[in-house]
Amino acid sequence: KQWYQRRVAITAGREKGHWQDRIVELGGPNYHKIGPKMLDHQGRELPGNRGYKYFGAAKDLPGVRELFEEEAPKPPRKTRADLMKDIDAYYYGYLDDDDGILVKLEAEAEAKARKMAIEEWNLKKETGEIDKMLEEDERLEREEEQKRKKYRLRLCVDTTA
Secondary structure, three states, rough: OHHHHHHHHHHHHHHHHHHHHHHHOOOOHHHHHOOOEOOOOOOOEEOOOOOOOHHHHHHHOOOOHHHHHHOOOEEEEEEHHHHHHOOOOHOOOOOOOHOHHHHHHHHHHHHHHHHHHHHHHHHHHHHHHHHHHHHHHHHHHEEEEEHHHHHHHHHHHHHOO
């Protein structure tokens, strides 16, 4: 019985299409373009359903009923303003120092780093590396000063010529 109802629905739609074609041939309005869309059992237009048309009891067949059911609307996307609404100073970490824990940890790390730097300085001083480093710095400064003097002399010679 179901196949018969489906067949009748398809045949009725085909016959309706032939009549609409004949109306256009005789100079009447084109109901394919302006005619009613496929409607569900409550009279609402079905979105994107340009294929088969079901009439009467054919709408209650398994699989056809799902065509007429609407999907649940998707939740609206959050706007930029909604996303930024909850961002404050805590998000950026500006108030992390207020709890006192971070200050204590930083003080311990700073003391440890200072102690290691002093030990390293004393070790280099004992081995004579500090003196070598100071001599190298002085030599580089003398070279830079000589380059600057040559550059200034060139500028003076170029402007007088």
